[in-house]
Amino acid sequence: MVGSGATHGNMASLQQTMNGNTAGVGGGGGGGNGGGGASVSDFYVGKTVFITGGTGFMGKVLLEKLLRSCPGVARIYLLIRPKRGQEAQERLQQLLTSPLFDPLRKERPLDLGKVHPIQGDITQKELAISANDRATLSRNVNIVFHSAATVKFDEKLKLSVTINMLGTQRLVELCRTMDHLEALIHVSTAYCNCDRSEVKETIYAPTIGPDQITNLVEILDENMVDSLTSKLVGDRPNTYTFTKSLAECWLKENKGDLPLVIVRPSIVLSTMNGPLKGWVDNWNGPTGIIAAAGKGLFRTMLCDPEMTADLVPVDVVINLMIVAAWRIGTEKQQPQTSSTQQHNELVIYNCCTGMRKPIKWKTFIDLCFKYMRRHPFSEVTWYPDGTVTSCRSFNTVNKWLLHWLPAYVLDSFVWLAGGKPIMLKVQDKLSKAATCLEYFTTKEWRFDDENVRMLSFTLNESDKQEFCFDVAKIDWKNYIENYVLGIRRFIFKEELESLPKARKQISRLYWSHRIMQVVSVMCMWHFLTLRYAPLRRLWSNALRLLIHLARVLPFV
Known part of the structure; x- marks a missing residue:
């Protein structure tokens, strides 16, 4: 996972570097x-x-940012499919009630009228x-911003191909009919080439071509x-990573003269800056695991704590997408000269933090626990604590002791009381989510x-401030604290007023947790002393010493 510092040279050297870098963002025009x-x-x-995928996590942030920071935009169309009896217009109105749009509703409510639904479905012809x-x-x-995709890691291949590949192809067909198209931004993933340890901003050909996979999936x-x-x-x-790679390959082969750019984010988390710091509205990626850990339901995971966690705030990705469209759009307006021929090349942006602002998984997890204890969730089952290990056997033992055994016990009590047991189902979902992440937390x-x-x-x-995508400016401690507060507020719908009560509960759970740890250690030690004579003698001597001190010390 990546990141590294950038050196600021003078304008002349910068211009020379830009013109000479054939894999860069294109020549022409002065810096700034x-x-x-x-x-x-x-x-x-x-x-x-x-925008496709406008009702998703990234799509909402993109829509809000365009309306707030590009007030001159004339109109925004969102591709929305009918869902659960709701038509596209109803879903749009529901989307705009998100807390993310509260500042816009208060300051510039008329701008929300620029958004219009286009009823459709990415899976259909x-x-x-x-x-x-x-x-x-x-x-x-x-x-055009194309962010529609299935992000389920365990999605069936047929549906994943239909959405991530065929959906992209159908969108490109539509784009070719657009008379005034200036920019097409395709959202991919940095992990579409995760079979490589080093990933550059280029397309890597898969072992099987995209058309072959498409034909195979359609026939079988x-x-x-x-x-x-x-x-x-x-x-x-x-x-997911497989079909995203195929989509990139297909785009390279069929780009033609489309003003296409690919943006590859790594693991996307909550917003870093305004209008709402820490905003997140889904359980995807680490968020579901962190939320469960904060509730005391998740306590162990297979993860190499010394590996770099390539995490990126969602608004950083969105800012990069908006600027990438501006960049290729302004390049298109220039006469094609020898210095601007790069416009015809497919430009790719890896939006990642590992090179320029790395953070270890251990640091990320420790900070999450720190702030989940400082700003605890309400109705916590047990004190937030846990461990990560790169040893699969140790993690398996931990899962049985810390996840499954408590779930069986709690569900048994609930069943005996006439209630509906749910803990085993919860642990099953959490286990599947953790398994999906293991590949990314161990490499x-x-x-x-x-x-x-x-x-x-x-x-x-001015643009560097308003559309900041410089990951070197991330303050991980501040960001993760807002991330935890965001999970509390936007996932669990808990306001700050509930914090005092939650802190009292977490304080009680802390002492219960410590007492349980001491009792567990003593029981384990007692069990061992019954089986091994040397340990039994050591245990007996320790008890005699304690009794002796109890008798002597009061008289000293």
Whole structure:
């Protein structure tokens, strides 16, 4: 996992470096104005944006940021599929009630009227968009952000291919009909090439071509595809990283003259900055595990504590996406000269922290526990504590002692009392989530981010502040504290007013936890002394010493 410092040179040397770096973000234009002269916000004035995946975690942050920091944007279309009896318009209104949009609702409520739903489905042919809506998009859209994807690691290959590959292909077909398209940003993942220890900002050809996989999945039934999945995925840990890699390969082969950019974030967590620090609204990745640990339900995990955890705030990723669209959009406006031929190359940005602002898994976990004890959740089952180990056998023993045994005991008491046992189901879900993460918590990667660093040099100082994607500025302690507070507030819906009561509960649980530890050690020691004579004699001598001291000390 990656990161490294960037050296700020003078403008002349910077320009020379940019023009000479064929794998960079493109030439042309002086540093600080992107070559087009317009600031990032100015670039979006009068533009129409189309977003897929707008109802997801990253999509919401992208939508809010565009509305707040690019007030000149004319209109934003969101691809939304009907779900659970709700039409696209209903889902949009529900999305806009998220706390993330509270500041906009108070300060500039009319701007929310710029957002319009496009009813469709990424899994269907032509994205299931009506002819009228397709015509509207073709006539008006300038910028496309494609973030729709299944992020389930254990998704069946057939569905993962349908969403992550075929959905991307169908979106590209739509983009080719857009008369005024200036930028297409495809959101991938840094781990699409996790079969390599060092990942540069380039496309790596998979062992099986994307068209071959697509044909195979379309021809075979789901059971047959399931039986072949492990062989097809190969060294990758899941269908998500596999299909994301295939999508990238297909995009490279079929890009043509589309103004395409790929952004690859690593493990995405809550927001770092405004409008709401620590905002998070899903259980994906480490968030579900951290939330469960804070409730006292999760206490052990397979993880190499000395490996680098490549974690990145979601708003850092979104800022990079918005700037990447500005960059390629302003490049397109320039005459194509020998110094701007890079525009025709597929530009990739690895949005990661491991090289420039690394943090170990041990540090991350310790800080999470520290702040979960300082700002405890309400109705905690047991004192938040736990361990990570790289020893699989030790972790298995811990799981039985710390997860499954307590779950069986609690469910038995609930069943005897006439209630509905749920702890075994909870532990089963947590165990599956932890298993999905094991591959990423026991390995580390070096993600090259040269293009990202070069891109930052093209921004003026105002844009560097408003659209900051410099991961070197992350303060991990402050960020993780806000992350924990965000889980408390936005996942568990607990306001700050409940903290005093929660702290009293956690204090009581702390002493119960310590007493339980002492009793457990004494019981284990007593059990050992019954079996081994030397230990039994040591135990007896210790007891005699304690009795003797109890008799003597009061008279000293």
